[in-house]
Amino acid sequence: MSGLKEFFTSITKGAPEQQPPRVCKNCGAEIAYPDYVANHCICPECGTYFRMRAVERLEATVDEGSFQEIDRKLKSKDPIKFPDYAQKLDKAEKASGLNEGVVCGTAKIDGIDTALFIMDSAFMMGSMGTVVGEKITRLFEKATAQNLPVVGFITSGGARMQEGIFSLMQMAKVSGAVKRHSEAGLLYIAVLTDPTTGGITASFAMQGDIIIAEPKALIGFAGQRVIEQTTGEKLPAGFQRAEFQLEHGFVDIIEERPRMTYTIAKLLAIHTSNVQ
Amino acid sequence: MAKADSITAYERVQAARNGKRPMGSYYIEHMIDDFVELHGDRRFGDDAAIVAGIGYLNRIPVTVIAMERGETIEERMKRNFGCPEPEGYRKALRLMKEAEKFHRPVICFIGSSGAYCGIDAEERGQGLAIAENLYEMMGLKTPIISVVVGEGGSGGALALGVCDTAVMLENAVYSVISPEGCASILWKDATKAPDAAAHLKLTSYDLLKFEVVEKVIQEDGKTEREICSALKKYILDEILRLRVLPTEELLDGRYEKFRKIGAFR
Ligand SMILES: [Zn+2]
Numbered sequence: 001m002s003g004l005k006e007f008f009t010s011i012t013k014g015a016p017e018q019q020p021p022r023v024c025k026n027c028g029a030e031i032a033y034p035d036y037v038a039n040h041c042i043c044p045e046c047g048t049y050f051r052m053r054a055v056e057r058l059e060a061t062v063d064e065g066s067f068q069e070i071d072r073k074l075k076s077k078d079p080i081k082f083p084d085y086a087q088k089l090d091k092a093e094k095a096s097g098l099n100e101g102v103v104c105g106t107a108k109i110d111g112i113d114t115a116l117f118i119m120d121s122a123f124m125m126g127s128m129g130t131v132v133g134e135k136i137t138r139l140f141e142k143a144t145a146q147n148l149p150v151v152g153f154i155t156s157g158g159a160r161m162q163e164g165i166f167s168l169m170q171m172a173k174v175s176g177a178v179k180r181h182s183e184a185g186l187l188y189i190a191v192l193t194d195p196t197t198g199g200i201t202a203s204f205a206m207q208g209d210i211i212i213a214e215p216k217a218l219i220g221f222a223g224q225r226v227i228e229q230t231t232g233e234k235l236p237a238g239f240q241r242a243e244f245q246l247e248h249g250f251v252d253i254i255e256e257r258p259r260m261t262y263t264i265a266k267l268l269a270i271h272t273s274n275v276q
Numbered sequence: 277m278a279k280a281d282s283i284t285a286y287e288r289v290q291a292a293r294n295g296k297r298p299m300g301s302y303y304i305e306h307m308i309d310d311f312v313e314l315h316g317d318r319r320f321g322d323d324a325a326i327v328a329g330i331g332y333l334n335r336i337p338v339t340v341i342a343m344e345r346g347e348t349i350e351e352r353m354k355r356n357f358g359c360p361e362p363e364g365y366r367k368a369l370r371l372m373k374e375a376e377k378f379h380r381p382v383i384c385f386i387g388s389s390g391a392y393c394g395i396d397a398e399e400r401g402q403g404l405a406i407a408e409n410l411y412e413m414m415g416l417k418t419p420i421i422s423v424v425v426g427e428g429g430s431g432g433a434l435a436l437g438v439c440d441t442a443v444m445l446e447n448a449v450y451s452v453i454s455p456e457g458c459a460s461i462l463w464k465d466a467t468k469a470p471d472a473a474a475h476l477k478l479t480s481y482d483l484l485k486f487e488v489v490e491k492v493i494q495e496d497g498k499t500e501r502e503i504c505s506a507l508k509k510y511i512l513d514e515i516l517r518l519r520v521l522p523t524e525e526l527l528d529g530r531y532e533k534f535r536k537i538g539a540f541r
Contacts, residue, residue: 074540074541075540075541076539076540077539077540077541078539079486079538079539080475080476080477082475082476083475130537130538130539130540131538131540133538134538134540137535159430159431159452159453160452161452161453161458161461161462161476163452163539164451164452164476164477164478165450165451165452165476165477165478165482165483165486165488166486166537166538166539167452168430168431168434168451168452169434169488169534169537170537170538171410171431171434172410172414172434172437172438172534173534173535173537173538175407175410175411175414175438176414176530176531176534176535177535178411179411179412179414179415180531183415198431199430199431199452201403201404201407202391202402202403202406202407202410202431202435203406203407203410203431204407205403205407206401206403206404206407206408207407207408207411220398220403221391221393221397221398221402221403221406221431222391222393222394222397222398222402223393226393227393227394227395227398230393230394231393231394231395233394233395235395236395239395239398240398248399248400248401249401250401250403250404
C-alpha cells in the first residue's frame with residue numbers, strides 16, 4: 001500500500017490504516033479501510049461496487065513502484081470565467097486531494113510497459129474540462145511517440161459545463177489523439193466504470209479497440225431523467241447498465257473487479273507477443 | 277455592422293431557434309446545383325433529421341450533410357424536430373467516407389438542439405455513433421467545412437462539427453449544454469436560462485474570439501438571400517484553398533485546430 005500511503009499522507013497526514021471506515025450505501029455495512037482495499041473496494045457483505053479513487057485503482061492495477069505520473073500539476077484557467085467555478089475548483093481540489101479529474105502516467109502492468117489514465121469521480125464527478133482533455137490528449141500523444149498501449153479507466157458525468165465550448169471541443173481533441181495512436185497500430189483498452197455518461201460516452205469511452213465494463217456500471221449518452229422527460233416513457237429495468245450495453249453489442253467484456261488486472265494483463269500480453 | 281453586444285446572448289439563442297429561420301434544406305436548395313438526396317445508413321434505417329446528398333457548389337462536386345427540423349408539424353414529427361438518431365450520424369459518416377473515396381469536399385450544416393434522447397437511441401448506440409464520427413472525421417482525407425446555421429447543441433452538433441474550417445451565422449449559437457439545462461442543473465431553475473446563456477459564452481462572436489470558429493457571417497440588416505450568398509462565397513473560397521493542400525497538411529491542420537483549444541496552467 002505504498003502508493004496509498006504516499007497519497008493519504010500528502011492530503012490528510014494520516015496513514016491508510018487511519019482512514020475512516022467506508023460505509024456501504026446499499027446495506028450499511030461498515031468496512032475498515034485496509035479490508036476495503038483488500039476486497040477491491042467491494043462491500044464484503046452485499047457485493048456492491050464502490051466508486052474507486054484513482055489511487056486505489058492504481059494500486060490494484062500496476063506493478064508496485066512502476067507508476068510515473070505526468071502532468072500532475074496542470075490546472076484549469078477558468079476559460080469563460082463562469083460564476084463560482086474558481087471556488088468550485090478549489091473545493092474539489094481540497095476534497096479530492098487531486099488537481100483535476102484524471103491521473104495520467106506510465107507504468108508496468110504484469111511487466112508490460114503501458115500508458116495509463118485513471119479518472120476520479122471525487123473531482124467534480126470526473127467531468128471533462130480542458131485539463132482533463134489536455135492530459136488525456138498528451139497521454140495518447142506520448143504513448144504514440146513511445147510505442148505504448150493505453151489503458152484508460154473511465155468514470156465521468158460528461159463534459160464540464162463551467163468551461164462551456166472549451167469543454168465540448170475536448171471531445172474532438174481527444175478523439176484526434178486516439179485516432180493517431182490507433183493509426184500507429186497501438187492498442188487502447190477502455191475500462192468503463194460507474195458512471196460513464198454524456199460526452200465521454202460520445203467520445204473516447206467508445207473508441208477503445210477493446211471495451212471492458214465493470215458489472216452494473218451505468219454507461220450511456222443521454223441522462224435518464226432527460227430521456228424520461230423527453231419521451232414520457234418509463235425506462236426498462238437495467239437500462240444503460242453494463243449488462244444492457246453488452247446485450248446491445250457495445251462492450252466486449254464485463255469483468256469482475258477482482259479479475260480486472262489479470263484480464264487487462266492477458267489482453268496486453270496477447271498484443272505484445274511478436275512470435276511469427 | 278451591428279454591435280456584437282447590442283443583442284443579448286439569450287436573444288441570439290431565441291433567434292437561432294426561431295421556427296421561421298432557414299435550416300439545412302434552405303441552404304441546399306439555394307446553394308447546391310443538381311442536388312441528389314441519398315438515404316439511409318445501410319445498417320438500420322434512414323433518419324429524416326439529417327438530409328444528405330451530393331451536388332455542385334458552383335462547378336465543384338460536393339457532399340452535403342445537413343440537420344433539418346422541417347416546417348410543418350407533420351414534417352417536424354417525421355424529422356424528430358431535427359434531433360438525429362444514431363442512424364442519422366451513421367448515414368452522415370457513410371456519405372463522408374464516400375466523399376473521401378471520390379475526393380469531394382464535405383459541407384455540414386448544423387442546427388439542432390442536440391442528439392435525440394430516447395430509449396431506442398440508447399439501444400442503438402447514440403454515444404458510439406457520435407464517438408465514431410468524431411474519430412473518423414479527424415482522419416477523413418478530404419476537406420470538411422462545418423457551418424452552424426441554427427442552434428449548435430452539444431455532442432450531437434459536434435458529430436458534424438469536426439472540420440478544417442468552422443463558420444457560424446451571426447445569430448447561430450454553439451454550446452456544451454442548453455441554457456435551460458445549465459440553469460436547471462446549476463441553479464435548479466430553468467427560468468434563469470438567460471443568465472446561463474450569457475455565462476456560457478455561446479454566441480458566434482464569443483466563438484470567433486475563442487478561435488473555435490474561423491468566420492462569422494453577418495445577418496443583422498441582411499436578407500436571407502444575401503446571407504446565403506455571402507456564406508456560399510466564403511465556403512467556395514475555403515474549398516478552393518483547402519482542396520489543393522497535400523492530405524497530410526490538411527489533416528495536420530485539422531488536428532491542430534482542435535489540439536490548441538484549452539486553457540490551463
Ligand atoms: Zn453492502
